Amino acid sequence: MFAAQTGEAVEYGRLLAPVDGFAAAVDAFRAEGGGGLNVTLPFKPEAFAYARRHTPRAAAAGAVNTLAFDGNDVLGDNTDGPGLVADIERRIGLPLAGARLLLLGAGGAARGVVLPLLEAGVARLAIANRTAATAIALREELALRLGPAHAARLSAGGLDCAEAGFDLVVNATAAGLSDAAPAMPAVAWRGPRLALDMVYGARPTAFMRAALEAGCPRVEDGLGMLVGQAAESFALWRGVRPEAAPVLAALRARLAAAA
Ligand code: ATR
Numbered sequence: 001m002f003a004a005q006t007g008e009a010v011e012y013g014r015l016l017a018p019v020d021g022f023a024a025a026v027d028a029f030r031a032e033g034g035g036g037l038n039v040t041l042p043f044k045p046e047a048f049a050y051a052r053r054h055t056p057r058a059a060a061a062g063a064v065n066t067l068a069f070d071g072n073d074v075l076g077d078n079t080d081g082p083g084l085v086a087d088i089e090r091r092i093g094l095p096l097a098g099a100r101l102l103l104l105g106a107g108g109a110a111r112g113v114v115l116p117l118l119e120a121g122v123a124r125l126a127i128a129n130r131t132a133a134t135a136i137a138l139r140e141e142l143a144l145r146l147g148p149a150h151a152a153r154l155s156a157g158g159l160d161c162a163e164a165g166f167d168l169v170v171n172a173t174a175a176g177l178s179d180a181a182p183a184m185p186a187v188a189w190r191g192p193r194l195a196l197d198m199v200y201g202a203r204p205t206a207f208m209r210a211a212l213e214a215g216c217p218r219v220e221d222g223l224g225m226l227v228g229q230a231a232e233s234f235a236l237w238r239g240v241r242p243e244a245a246p247v248l249a250a251l252r253a254r255l256a257a258a259a
Contacts, residue, residue, distance in 0.1 A: 051076025081116025083229030097121035132158030189214035202259030
């Protein structure tokens with residue numbers, strides 16, 4: 001859809017790589033003249049290892065969702081964060097500068113978005129995870145890598161450390177994959193104007209339903225972030241920035257029709 005919109009001649013398809021054969025699958029794709037790849041779970045850390053160079057946001061995330069090939073050069077980027085930032089600020093219309101953000105989860109999905117959220121100017125970013133130690137370790141790792149100015153706005157703990165006073169909550173846990181919502185204390189729902197789940201589907205996710213029940217005025221799923229990260233990847237490969245909105249509308253209609 002982006003190619004049709006921008007008039008770029010792009011052939012885009014799907015490759016299924018064996019779980020133990022990521023690098024070989026990418027080598028074969030490049031040998032056939034492949035110019036770039038979107039990479040999804042579980043291969044984002046392997047795509048990071050495959051890249052010879054990384055953008056700062058990919059280096060901070062330690063995970064790559066976009067590869068761009070140019071001869072022997074392999075650039076690894078992570079566009080999940082900019083996709084999320086663009087969706088929140090441009091489509092949803094909530095400015096991140098000065099916002100207090102509660103990020104649920106400390107796995108790959110969470111680590112991918114921390115630096116872009118900090119760079120967007122959030123006043124505070126709290127990582128709350130079911131296993132507190134994982135969130136604390138992620139914070140320590142990121143604090144070392146990102147330096148004191150970023151680290152000062154970053155905190156971490158268990159889900160029970162989520163208190164009142166956040167402006168928005170982003171769910172980056174895998175709980176939604178089993179139609180569950182992370183067990184967040186009720187008090188943390190006092191304040192947030194937006195609850196965004198990185199998971200998406202035809203119907204509201206368990207996290208979105210929990211947010212609505214708790215009185216959160218606006219809930220969103222992760223389809224906008226998906227289209228946003230794809231738009232960033234397209235811009236990296238082609239040097240042209242496509243419009244996310246019509247593609248999001250088309251995908252939303254497709255999801256609804258399939259439900
Ligand atoms: P991803 O790459 O999608 O982030 P992951 O690295 O396996 O996947 O991380 C999954 C995240 O979802 C973790 O933060 C996990 O919490 P734990 O560190 O405690 O395992 C979180 N998670 C998964 N199921 C959950 C549930 N039912 N409730 C709350 N958090 C959950």
